[in-house]
């Protein structure tokens with residue numbers, strides 16, 4: 001894997017985090033929020049050397065935090081030899097500029113940090129284009145002489161991207177041209193993807209998408225279920241590009257299972273926009289598997305954050321199966337789990353790591369996806385053994401009776417295979 005930090009002198013970037021405690025802030029305490037920001041900074045390869053919080057009624061238009069606080073924090077930063085200050089919210093272009101002057105070092109906001117991590121993680125052409133697009137759109141209003149000057153000098157977080165640091169030296173015109181170009185190219189890739197999707201639909205296999213907060217264990221689950229070898233690690237946004245694998249249930253149902261990018265609260269809107277094409281898998285899915293890390297102290301807020309993003313991409317109405325993961329890590333807090341199960345009675349409790357609960361999850365998948373297949377009664381002459389074998393291979397045989405003049409079956413068959421068995425079907429049990 002390539003070096004996470006690409007500053008000129010290759011030293012680890014030292015960062016200071018700043019959060020604001022607003023009166024309106026509920027649920028997520030500012031501390032939790034800063035802890036997450038700290039994880040994000042670590043994921044980007046930086047070292048967090050300190051943080052500061054200011055309580056205020058509303059953020060200051062010019063400098064986000066108060067002027068006095070900015071001076072106070074900047075002194076701490078100077079003493080701690082801080083390279084970069086990261087704010088826990090999105091800053092306006094003017095606030096960024098003013099703060100860079102006040103701190104006299106690189107100032108980033110949560111959005112740029114997330115964009116930076118995505119830029120490091122992108123592997124496929126489409127992924128790289130999507131993230132570059134989001135970065136350029138975020139950069140455009142902030143593109144000033146000041147930024148160009150900083151990028152040449154510093155590099156590191158927020159200063160890298162698909163096209164390298166040179167993009168920051170270009171003027172607005174060239175950034176706009178590049179945005180237009182990527183948008184066009186993405187359109188082509190998107191069209192190819194929808195062709196692929198179309199052929200998949202003709203296959204009539206059920207589509208299930210794994211969604212969830214970042215680090216919830218989505219990739220671990222896909223690996224466990226399908227033997228895929230998707231990178232799963234204790235880092236935020238380990239997965240960026242979607243991976244699809246076929247899962248065959250005991251009921252002979254084939255499911256195409258997709259693992260995709262994790263969500264996070266305050267996910268930059270531009271990023272969601274540019275990832276919409278990738279996330280179309282989620283919108284198209286017959287079933288969403290919403291994976292939750294139940295052992296996480298903010299599990300319910302994470303559920304809410306995921307639902308917000310699902311809403312943003314237009315997938316909030318999709319049938320959803322709640323999957324409560326990392327049950328092995330719960331220890332004493334079983335009552336938290338009962339709370340979730342009360343709220344989501346169909347939820348399944350698993351450990352993707354130990355395999356606990358996986359059979360129950362597979363069974364639930366079979367049940368939830370059943371409506372996609374029709375239920376028939378069939379009559380097959382005893383000597384048509386090829387047909388009988390085929391029926392067991394592709395259908396879910398619920399009842400069999402070999403005692404009569406012909407063999408009788410009650411079975412669920414995927415729609416695209418009806419024609420194959422048409423001459424043997426004597427009754428549609430679904431319709432009955």
Ligand SMILES: Nc1nc2c(ncn2[C@@H]2O[C@H](COP(=O)(O)OP(=O)(O)OP(=O)(O)O)[C@@H](O)[C@H]2O)c(=O)[nH]1
Pocket residue numbers: 212213214215216217218219220221231232233234235236237238239240260261262263325326327328329350351352353354
């Ligand atoms: N104890 C425990 N750890 C788990 C379980 N499932 C996943 N993990 C760990 O949690 C971390 C994140 O797992 P991933 O599968 O990468 O999570 P993800 O949801 O794909 O994360 P992103 O792709 O980064 O959004 C890894 O260190 C896994 O080993 C589980 O059931 N129990």
Ligand SMILES: [Mg+2]
Pocket residue numbers: 218219220231232237238239260
């Ligand atoms: Mg993953």
